[in-house]
Amino acid sequence: MHRNTSAVRRACAVGTTIALVGLTTGLGVFSASTAYAVDAPSAVSASASPTDAATGVADPAASPSPTASASPDAPVTGAPTPITTAPSKPNAVELAPAVPDPSATPSATTPQPSTPAATPAAAGTVTISGDAKVGVTLHAETTGFVGPHTYSWTRDDATTTVVSTDDFYKVTTDDIGHVLTLTVTDTLAGTSSSDATATVTQDVAFADAATNTVDTPLEITATAGAAYSHDFAVAQGSGTVTYSIGYSYPDEVDPTDPTDQPSNYLPDGVTFDPSTGAFSATSYSAGSYEFTVIASNGTSTATEYVDVTINPGKAVGVMAAATDLSSEELFTSGKSGHFWIIAPDGSITTVSVSSDPNAEPTFTPGGQPTVKQGQSLWIQGNAVDQYGNDTAPVDPETGNDVQPVVTSDVASDQISFDENEFANKVTFPHASTHHLTVAQQDVSVSFAVTVVPTATTIAVVHPVAPTTGELAYTGSDATGALPWALGLLVAGAGLIGARTLRRRRAQR
Structure with a gap:
């Protein structure tokens, strides 16, 4: 007689589940369906032929119809069991692992070369070309700046003054004693590079530097017995300037001879201040005296050629x-x-x-x-x-x-x-x-x-x-x-x- 009880149906379901677990474990299938509350005969009749397992092709006759319902002869329980998920029940073909065909030729797979990551572009650099001296034009020498970029020359005074936005700058007297800094900025990347000068100086120079030579010296004329003077202070030059007496014709003298020193070429009665270049004299010996005055500020020198002529006085x-x-x-x-x-x-x-x-x-x-x-x-x-x-x-x-x-x-x-x-x-x-x-x-x-x-x-x-x-x-x-x-x-x-x-x- 039929035993349509929940205990019997549970036993059938558990048995079916055990059989399926053993089958999937032995065949190497890596997935399992959730247990269903189905009739035992339906589960047992789901089998796969050896040929189906070898080819990995499912037999349509073996697959349960999605519209199949319980046989009228199947026992009916008193209460239906709820279904939480409803995937289709795997058949034997689905549970069987694919067996490779020994005669099949494996397809060759050509490895594709990997594309290296792009290297970031090197940051641009800048160098200042030229001496930090008044009158010299400084230039920016850049490398690595490929996009739009800007220039900024600044002076390190109290307000860090911007003195130019060109790629060059001509040093002025306002820059004496200061340091100039050039910054170049890449406007797209937002990066920048800077370079700085030494402290700005100015070369010493006499007022007549453009025309004063050994052949066209500064000429000073006086009369014997009369006082005369001249200020040899330079017209320009930074820092502390000192002065000295030199030779007009250095190739024709012997500096090692005590009687052939620069002072021996001065007129008599001369007073010379090496810290200011002040020159004064009252000379009594008529004649022509050629010498030089040399100015120096430690970073530059300037030479003034001088020819002093002392004329005789009235004949007595x-x-x-x-x-x-x-x-x-x-x-x-x-x-x-x-x-x-x-x-x-x-x-x-x-x-x-x-x-x-x-x-x-x-x-x-x-x-x-x-x-x-x-x-x-x-x-x-x-x-x-x-x-x-x-x-x-x-x-x-x-x-x-x-x-x-x-x-x-x-x-x-x-x-x-x-x-x-x-x-x-x-x-x-x-x-x-x-x-x-x-x-x-x-x-x-x-x-x-x-x-x-x-x-x-x-x-x-x-x-x-x-x-x-x-x-x-x-x-x-x-x-x-x-x-x-x-x-x-x-x-x-x-x-x-x-x-x-x-x-x-x-x-x-």
């Missing part, structure tokens, strides 16, 4: 010189002899020259020119100012000084101009005391000459008491005029040149 007298030797006798014969220097006030200094070319001449204050009867003296002279500076005019045709006029109080004296000696030659036929006068530019000097008879041995007259040879008109030592006077007597060679020439001839 004549400086004369006399010698009893011709230049030929002095240089080639090796004779001994004498020079006499006659100052404008008439005072005399005697210079004795030995026949030994290596001997030094001796200087004796006082004395008087002395020659034998029939012999000669060579006389030269120039008008001078109160400091002994030559004021003689220059002959425009020859370029030489205009010669003085020499006269004698003895009519028999023979006076002529000796071209070879560039001096007036006076020959004394008569033995006695003669007075010669040398005149130029309305000034003159007179001195006595002792002419002794031919048979008499000449004794050079020396002063009774030595004097200092002071020039009353200057207060200067008379020996200061010795190089000038002796230079006249040796055709401009000077005493040292004369000694050197004599030594060279003696060594041949």
